Amino acid sequence: MERLINYLLHFGHLNQQQIELIKSRICIKTIKKDEYYHEAGKIPREIIFLTEGIVRVCYYSNNGDEITKYFIDENNFVADINNYNQGLPSTEYIQAITDCEYIVLSKTTMEELSMTIIGWDAIISKITAKAMAEKVNRISPMMTEDATERYLGFLNKFPTLVNRIPLSYVASYLGVTQSSLSRIRKTIR
Known part of the structure; x- marks a missing residue:
């Protein structure tokens, strides 16, 4: 849990009471190598923070070929943020490449933290902006x-x-x- 808290503190201030609230609302889960954390066609209802392991985000092309979009390793959030925010079914799969351990933040928890912690939305917005910039910086050079x-x-x-x-x-x-x-x-x- 400390990894998550330390990560969040890079993006904004949290007092001890807020940190304790976050800790009380999250749970730790594991997934084995090659298992799918999330499958296409399902609506994402949580965001996770990967504490151990690597996952890949992939999809199937029209030809049925499996395409890897990107990899996510430790100390990063994993979320299909657009479909999570809109409540729509995902078009991507998230698969564990190694045994993984992660912290779960359910949609209910995220909403509660948003209403309770002043500055929570700003922290999440900064994290999302950083992830989007990294995604663009990862993909853009590969095009040429x-x-x-x-x-x-x-x-x-x-x-x-x-x-x-x-x-x-x-x-x-x-x-x-x-x-x-x-x-x-x-x-x-």
Whole structure:
């Protein structure tokens, strides 16, 4: 729970009473490697804060190909924020790549904290803006780079993830086949 509190404190002030309220409203859960935390077609009803492990956000193309959009590791929030806010079914899956532990903030809890803690909405807004900026900064360069540049960029931005994620997922994220990724890896060693 301390990881979540420390993360929140980077975005705004919380007094001890507010921290205790947050702690009293959250719960810790786990999910095993390869299990889905969330599936397409379901309405997201909670936001989670990942304390251990890595998840990937993926979807299926019109051809039935599984496409990895991005990875999320420890000390980050995981949410399909648009569908969560609008109460609409998600079009994406969230799958555990490793065994994961996470803190759950239900929609009811989020609403209660919003009504009780002055500044809560500002904290959440800053966190959301940061996540959106990171998402754009992650995706935009990939649009103009070749496969080798995308892989080198991935290694640069996520040096600790490459050994924890199956190559098939990395290849999907980069938009290349696994055999192409293997060739790229051989040429840059």
